[in-house]
Amino acid sequence: MKSRIAKAGVILVLLLAGAVGARAASGAPTAEQQKRHLELFHKGQALWPIYCNHCHNARNPAEFAPYQWDQIMMHMRTLENLPPEDEAAILEYLKTAR
Amino acid sequence: MKCLNHLLVSGFVLSTVLTMIPLRSGLADESSVSKSGAASSDDPAPGSAGDPAKSKTSTYKRVLDELEAERREMRETERKHAEEEAAENKRIEDLETEVKALQSSNQQLATQTNAAQTQVASVQKTINSQLGPFGFGDRINSFLGQHTFTMTGDAAVGYYYSRQGNNSDPVLEFEVNPMFKVNDWLQFYGAFGAVAGPGGISSMAPTLANMQIFPLGQEAPLELVGGLFDLPFGDFYENQSPPWVNPFVTPPLMYGAEAIEPPSALGLQARGGIQWGGLGQDVDYTVWGDSGPSFESTTGVIGTPVIGERLNTLTGTNIATNGKGFGGRFRVFPLPIAKDLGRLELEASTYNGKWLDGNWFNSWGVGYAYRVGAFRTRGEWAQTYRQMPSLTGAAAYPGCCGHENRQGWYTMLAYSLYGIPHPNLGDWLEPRFDKTELLVRYSGVNQRAILTSDIMNEPTQGFSGSPSIFSPHAREVALGLDYWIQPNIVWQNEVDFELPRAGGTYFTIGAPASPVGATTNDVAAMTQFTLGF
Numbered sequence: 001m002k003s004r005i006a007k008a009g010v011i012l013v014l015l016l017a018g019a020v021g022a023r024a025a026s027g028a029p030t031a032e033q034q035k036r037h038l039e040l041f042h043k044g045q046a047l048w049p050i051y052c053n054h055c056h057n058a059r060n061p062a063e064f065a066p067y068q069w070d071q072i073m074m075h076m077r078t079l080e081n082l083p084p085e086d087e088a089a090i091l092e093y094l095k096t097a098r
Numbered sequence: 099m100k101c102l103n104h105l106l107v108s109g110f111v112l113s114t115v116l117t118m119i120p121l122r123s124g125l126a127d128e129s130s131v132s133k134s135g136a137a138s139s140d141d142p143a144p145g146s147a148g149d150p151a152k153s154k155t156s157t158y159k160r161v162l163d164e165l166e167a168e169r170r171e172m173r174e175t176e177r178k179h180a181e182e183e184a185a186e187n188k189r190i191e192d193l194e195t196e197v198k199a200l201q202s203s204n205q206q207l208a209t210q211t212n213a214a215q216t217q218v219a220s221v222q223k224t225i226n227s228q229l230g231p232f233g234f235g236d237r238i239n240s241f242l243g244q245h246t247f248t249m250t251g252d253a254a255v256g257y258y259y260s261r262q263g264n265n266s267d268p269v270l271e272f273e274v275n276p277m278f279k280v281n282d283w284l285q286f287y288g289a290f291g292a293v294a295g296p297g298g299i300s301s302m303a304p305t306l307a308n309m310q311i312f313p314l315g316q317e318a319p320l321e322l323v324g325g326l327f328d329l330p331f332g333d334f335y336e337n338q339s340p341p342w343v344n345p346f347v348t349p350p351l352m353y354g355a356e357a358i359e360p361p362s363a364l365g366l367q368a369r370g371g372i373q374w375g376g377l378g379q380d381v382d383y384t385v386w387g388d389s390g391p392s393f394e395s396t397t398g399v400i401g402t403p404v405i406g407e408r409l410n411t412l413t414g415t416n417i418a419t420n421g422k423g424f425g426g427r428f429r430v431f432p433l434p435i436a437k438d439l440g441r442l443e444l445e446a447s448t449y450n451g452k453w454l455d456g457n458w459f460n461s462w463g464v465g466y467a468y469r470v471g472a473f474r475t476r477g478e479w480a481q482t483y484r485q486m487p488s489l490t491g492a493a494a495y496p497g498c499c500g501h502e503n504r505q506g507w508y509t510m511l512a513y514s515l516y517g518i519p520h521p522n523l524g525d526w527l528e529p530r531f532d533k534t535e536l537l538v539r540y541s542g543v544n545q546r547a548i549l550t551s552d553i554m555n556e557p558t559q560g561f562s563g564s565p566s567i568f569s570p571h572a573r574e575v576a577l578g579l580d581y582w583i584q585p586n587i588v589w590q591n592e593v594d595f596e597l598p599r600a601g602g603t604y605f606t607i608g609a610p611a612s613p614v615g616a617t618t619n620d621v622a623a624m625t626q627f628t629l630g631f
Contacts, residue, residue, distance in 0.1 A: 043377070
């Protein structure tokens with residue numbers, strides 16, 4: 001049973017690495033994209049404690065995986081009517097800061 | 099190599115000198131022999147006085163022996179020098195071999211270092227440009243695909259006491275919120291929960307089930323929400339109702355036991371927000387249409403419409419009305435973040451609809467919320483109007499007809515103790531002090547009447563079980579002390595003082611109406627451990 005789990009784990013890691021590698025090989029972000037990411041990150045860093053704390057304590061970025069933050073922020077944007085660019089910045093911060 | 103040459107030359111010179119020294123010594127001896135010979139010819143030795151020739155021969159032989167001994171000594175010295183030179187040469191050769199090996203090894207290391215540096219640079223470049231920090235989340239998401247599933251929710255377990263209700267009971271609440279994201283413009287959101295208390299355990303029923311749709315993409319300030327959703331009237335139902343978000347154990351009266359607005363509705367919303375000024379200066383809108391509010395008589399819980407009857411609290415099973423509802427909420431956030439003045443929200447809401455046939459339900463309200471540093475406050479005021487049907491005969495129950503107005507309000511203040519300077523509390527007390535928040539809230543509801551069958555005294559999560567709340571003119575002061583173990587884990591403690599005012603009417607179906615005089619005050623205390631996940 002343990003060996004099956006270990007095999008499954010190895011396969012999962014290889015698949016993940018393959019997917020990441022394949023994606024990585026598809027093309028590096030340009031300097032302009034990197035700059036855009038950095039701007040969003042800093043803006044999100046400033047907005048995260050203020051916007052989240054307006055209703056509840058700001059949650060730790062490490063609490064959820066990036067795909068989960070995608071979903072949670074999609075919900076929170078709707079619930080709190082966040083401006084799209086602000087939601088994008090907070091999402092960038094949460095996914096990166098973790 | 100140059101050193102070797104020097105050694106060879108030095109050796110040669112040394113051996114030559116050593117060779118010459120004995121020769122010179124021999125010559126000196128020979129001269130002394132000649133001198134002694136000359137002397138002996140002039141002045142013969144006393145021992146050889148008898149045979150001078152024999153004595154001379156003996157002297158030469160002795161000198162020759164001495165010379166032979168010196169030559170042997172010289173050869174021995176030369177041999178030793180030769181051996182030493184050979185040993186030196188051997189050592190030099192060994193050193194040279196060693197140096198060559200070291201040079202070769204250095205070369206190899208240099209080559210390996212260069213290769214490693216190239217590899218590290220390549221990996222660094224890949225990390226910087228591909229995997230992180232900014233791209234990592236997207237890479238993982240890309241691997242997982244478009245369809246993703248996430249579960250959030252909350253749980254609360256507490257112990258409630260009410261003096262007048264004579265209750266002292268544990269309560270439990272558990273809710274999960276599944277989120278299924280189909281793609282970048284469509285997501286499903288739901289809420290399933292159970293509540294346990296002395297009255298029993300409620301079944302796991304959906305309290306929310308809706309689709310969040312981005313019809314114009316993520317960059318447009320327009321979202322649609324279709325399905326069963328929290329009523330976006332004011333801020334409480336949508337944003338403050340989860341137990342770990344609401345800093346109090348109980349909701350304010352106007353959204354709790356004496357709710358003057360329905361908690362949820364079935365319909366379609368359009369909503370969005372834009373930035374109108376500096377960063378943080380936003381304005382947002384929410385407009386919706388739904389199936390309309392419903393009261394107990396709407397769904398047959400009681401047979402006749404009565405002033406004072408309760409709004410249905412769970413629209414999941416009470417949505418089959420023949421009415422229509424529509425509403426809107428508009429909020430503005432006037433303070434820019436750059437000024438560091440905190441975040442202020444000003445809000446206005448309205449909700450209107452037909453609650454029974456052609457009878458209107460109208461409502462409107464205003465609210466605010468503000469937070470700066472360790473201090474926060476929020477409050478709302480709302481008024482509702484309900485048009486009653488004109489009934490005759492037996493249906494014309496006292497209080498059946500005319501119209502009904504209700505008002506509700508609350509204001510709360512909270513302060514986290516980390517805002518107070520406390521330099522000498524010590525390592526143990528200081529972090530605990532920082533996690534403590536003190537709260538106070540005043541809330542009230544005014545209405546014409548209370549239906550006696552609506553009065554409850556069994557606590558359930560968010561309701562202390564105090565019957566004093568069910569007064570036409572209910573007032574409550576709540577004091578709270580929260581200990582925030584984590585941002586999403588809190589131990590809440592609350593003491594409620596129920597201070598109802600005189601006035602209004604109690605209705606009992608099938609009995610005459612009775613005016614309400616002075617109503618008994620009550621005290622309730624609650625402690626609750628709450629987790630948001």
